Amino acid sequence: MEMAEIARRIAELKREKDAVVLAHYYVPAETQALADYVGDSFYLARLAKTLESRTIVLCGVSFMAESVKLLNPGRTVLMPEPAADCPMAHMVQKADVDRVRERYDDLAVVAYVNTTAEIKRWADVCVTSSNAIKVVSELPQHNILFIPDMNLGRYVAEQVPQKNVILNRGYCPTHNRIAPAEVEALEAEHPEAEVLAHPECPQDVLWEADYIGSTKQIIEHIAASDKKEFIVLTVVGVAAEIERLTQGQGKTIHFPATRPVCPNMAMVTAQKLLECLERGTGQMELPEDPDRANAPLERMLELAAR
Missing domain, CATH: 3.40.50.10800 (NadA-like)
Structure with missing residues (x-):
């Protein structure tokens, strides 16, 4: 199907289904061109809370759709490509988090938003690359366990030397290459x-x-x-x-x-966006214990707004 026809059909389906399309900057250009809003993780997470559409279609990877669903539990959240995942989102172990919590009384576990909902439940606050320095500097705790990205964590540690930042050994494969x-x-x-x-x-x-x-x-x-x-x-x-x-x-x-091509983001094509809207596929369900997973996201929005 030609792109003009795909665009026409998507516009029609958005009206029929009261849907809004959000896209991350890393998905293909043709997919970005079809979105109502394009942005980074922080922008999309913050924007999601302000939307009124009944259905939100998230063109990105699974942790992003999970975050949008956590912030909008009463709305339908769809992913054009449910298999699009982020390897870094899984690169931390609960045992490692527990070990650090046992060692430090004055500790905040800071989770990059690029994590699964399960990992968010282990954290005290989430951050994105655009607000990590601000959020960490606002935290009252001196000791910070930064999960999962060691590269972003190291950079944050350099910017907030007044904190003791403890790193985890996760990374983004695309940036790390x-x-x-x-x-x-x-x-x-x-x-x-x-x-x-x-x-x-x-x-x-x-x-x-x-x-x-x-x-x-x-x-x-x-x-x-x-x-x-x-x-x-x-x-x-x-x-x-x-x-x-x-x-x-x-x-x-x-x-x-x-x-530097993210293979998972590259999977989110214009054709898959169309099929998602046509069939209502890729529906994101609320994870287990959603209130606990959502709390670090809400805390992030609160601290970043100060």
């Missing part, structure tokens, strides 16, 4: 380019960066910059929004030779 040698090759080829990196990248990659920020922060930084050339160290899906915001500005972006 970005190699310093490929970044250095790009810098040699484009010496005037500004280097922007997501804090999920390894530390030796972040050392190459002129600017470190969340997906949304990277996009907005490029859009507002007077520079014309950028090396972008995050998932290539951000190119669509960067190009939309900088149209006519003569700006160029470069990605590493080993393209």
Whole structure:
């Protein structure tokens, strides 16, 4: 089916089913173009609470749909590709969390929102890459167990040296594959380019960066910059929004030779979005003990708003 026909049919189905489509920056550009709202994890989590549509379609990976369902328990939440998962969302063990809790009395367990609902139940508060520094700095506890991403956790620890941040050994496979040698090759080829990196990248990659920020922060930084050339160290899906915001500005972006493509986000195609709306498939159910899983999300929204 042609994209124009897919777009027409999706618009029709959204009206029929009182549905709204949310998409993460990392899904394919064609899917982003069909969404009502496109954003990063924090934006989509916060936005989800304000929506009135009966059905929310989340174009992203499973932990995102779980979060939206936790924040909107009375609404139907659909995933166009239920198999789209995030490996990092599972990279922490309950025994490790319990061990650290036993060792420290003054402890907050901080879970990156990129976690399953089960893991959120082990945490005191959630964070995203855009609000992690603010939320951790607002916590009264001195000791912070940051799960599951060691790269983002290490970056947060550097920004809040007044806290004792304990790291877990999880990581995003796509960001972790970005190699310093490929970044250095790009810098040699484009010496005037500004280097922007997501804090999920390894530390030796972040050392190459002129600017470190969340997906949304990277996009907005490029859009507002007077520079014309950028090396972008995050998932290539951000190119669509960067190009939309900088149209006519003569700006160029470069990605590493080993393209940072999230295979799970890439599964969320326009055709699957259409089929999801047509059939009502990919429905997200409330997880076990939803109130406990939702509490860290609500705490995140509270602290980030201060």
